[in-house]
Amino acid sequence: MTTNAVLDAIARERARLDDAIGSLGTKAATVKVTPEGWTAKDVLGHMIHWAGQIAGGLGAKIEPPPYAVTVTGRPSQDEWNARAVAHWRDIPFDTVKAEFDRVVDALVEQVRKRNNDQMNATDQIPWAGARPLWQQIASETYAHWPEHADDIERAARGVA
Numbered sequence: 001m002t003t004n005a006v007l008d009a010i011a012r013e014r015a016r017l018d019d020a021i022g023s024l025g026t027k028a029a030t031v032k033v034t035p036e037g038w039t040a041k042d043v044l045g046h047m048i049h050w051a052g053q054i055a056g057g058l059g060a061k062i063e064p065p066p067y068a069v070t071v072t073g074r075p076s077q078d079e080w081n082a083r084a085v086a087h088w089r090d091i092p093f094d095t096v097k098a099e100f101d102r103v104v105d106a107l108v109e110q111v112r113k114r115n116n117d118q119m120n121a122t123d124q125i126p127w128a129g130a131r132p133l134w135q136q137i138a139s140e141t142y143a144h145w146p147e148h149a150d151d152i153e154r155a156a157r158g159v160a
Contacts, residue, residue, distance in 0.1 A: 001134035003119045006111055009142035014104060017145055020152035021097070024159065029093040033155040034148075038085060040155075043148045044100045045088030046081050050140040052103045057125035057136075058110035062103065104141075111137065 021028050021040045028040040038046070049065070056062045067083040075083070088096050111119075114133065118124055124133040131139075138144075 001119055001132070002116045003111060003114055006119060006134050006137055006142075007108065009138070010104070010108060010111070013142040013145040013149070016149045017152070020149045020156065023156035024152065027159055031155050031159055033151045040152050041093045041096050042085045042089065043152065044096050045084050047140075047145065047148070048088065048096070048100050048103050049080060049084035050144070051100075051107050054125065054137055054140050055103055055107035055110055057127070058107070058114075060106035060110050062106055107137070107141070 021044075024031055024033075024040055030039060032038065033040050033043065049068075052062050052065075056064070065084070065087055067087045071083075088099075114124070119134045120132045122128060122130055122132055125136055128136050
């Protein structure tokens with residue numbers, strides 16, 4: 001996978017998310033869009049966490065959120081999701097959306113610094129294991145975001 005292909009995929013899926021969230025208008029913070037009962041704002045909080053992990057792992061200057069600093073042990077993905085969603089729940093939608101944009105911008109900046117060989121290497125993030133960098137990025141962004149865009153688009157059709 002090339003760096004440009006990763007950047008294009010992030011941009012494409014980010015635009016789709018923006019359109020989906022925009023279609024909910026002011027209801028993005030109140031209408032349940034997922035089977036778990038998350039709103040679009042909750043989904044953004046969830047995505048901030050995971051995109052932030054990748055961005056930070058690549059060297060972006062992102063401070064860990066308060067709910068992550070105090071963690072001991074190794075929470076499961078579900079526990080991380082619950083913590084992220086709870087953290088952002090009482091914060092205004094516009095602030096959450098701005099943070100999502102800031103984190104994704106930081107991730108994109110780090111991706112742009114990588115060449116094609118680095119994008120296919122398995123040693124770019126300390127916890128990446130045997131997966132190449134592009135797969136790590138994909139799993140937390142452009143390969144994962146469509147699921148949430150689908151949920152948000154479905155909810156928007158229901159409230160239209």
